Amino acid sequence: MRTLLIDGAAQRTEQTDVTGPSMAASMAAYIPSPGALPTAVQRDLRSDHAGETGAVFIYRGILSCTRDSALREFATEHLATEQRHLAFFEQWLPASLKSRLIPLWKLAGWLLGALSLLGGRRGVFLTIEAVETFVVAHYREQLPQLRTLGQDGLELKLRSFMDDEAAHRDDAASRSVAGPAGPLGRVWCALVEFGSAAGVAVARRL
Numbered sequence: 474m475r476t477l478l479i480d481g482a483a484q485r486t487e488q489t490d491v492t493g494p495s496m497a498a499s500m501a502a503y504i505p506s507p508g509a510l511p512t513a514v515q516r517d518l519r520s521d522h523a524g525e526t527g528a529v530f531i532y533r534g535i536l537s538c539t540r541d542s543a544l545r546e547f548a549t550e551h552l553a554t555e556q557r558h559l560a561f562f563e564q565w566l567p568a569s570l571k572s573r574l575i576p577l578w579k580l581a582g583w584l585l586g587a588l589s590l591l592g593g594r595r596g597v598f599l600t601i602e603a604v605e606t607f608v609v610a611h612y613r614e615q616l617p618q619l620r621t622l623g624q625d626g627l628e629l630k631l632r633s634f635m636d637d638e639a640a641h642r643d644d645a646a647s648r649s650v651a652g653p654a655g656p657l658g659r660v661w662c663a664l665v666e667f668g669s670a671a672g673v674a675v676a677r678r679l
């Protein structure tokens with residue numbers, strides 16, 4: 474049986490039996506082959522992989538276009554987490570369950586990161602807060618179904634990613650010290666949310 478244990482870095486393990494006192498912990502960490510999951514869950518996972526790809530490229534877009542050391546430190550720190558998230562889906566999902574539009578998600582992410590810089594630091598922090606707020610909600614939506622299916626290991630994994638995204642959201646919000654967004658900022662954030670939702674809807678299918 475192919476299992477993926479979630480403690481530590483994503484790691485494939487061939488395992489035929491689970492015995493001994495750590496059995497309960499191992500079962501909690503059990504993540505099945507993606508092919509064994511219902512189609513609806515596979516669609517969510519395709520959108521998760523696409524989203525993490527986009528997230529990596531948002532931060533790469535920022536890093537490609539700014540010399541601001543505070544923004545570079547911010548983006549570098551967040552990028553490392555997104556790369557870890559992406560590595561999990563990259564290793565675990567077969568090509569058949571990945572989006573066929575990966576180049577589009579990379580481009581969209583990169584452009585979003587780069588364009589956010591037009592609003593300076595505040596533009597970046599507002600954009601990241603909007604994106605990460607969306608991503609937290611997107612992961613949260615997936616958890617009840619996994620619980621119903623008894624997929625505790627996968628639920629734990631996605632919950633840990635959701636917590637990382639919430640930390641990113643809060644980090645961006647705490648750095649955005651100039652108070653609530655003005656009208657332009659609110660329109661921009663609404664566009665970001667709409668674009669993210671449209672991206673998820675497409676990536677669920679393609």
Ligand SMILES: [Fe+2]
Nearest residue numbers: 525528555558
């Ligand atoms: Fe992420």
Ligand SMILES: [Fe+2]
Nearest residue numbers: 605637638641
């Ligand atoms: Fe994030």
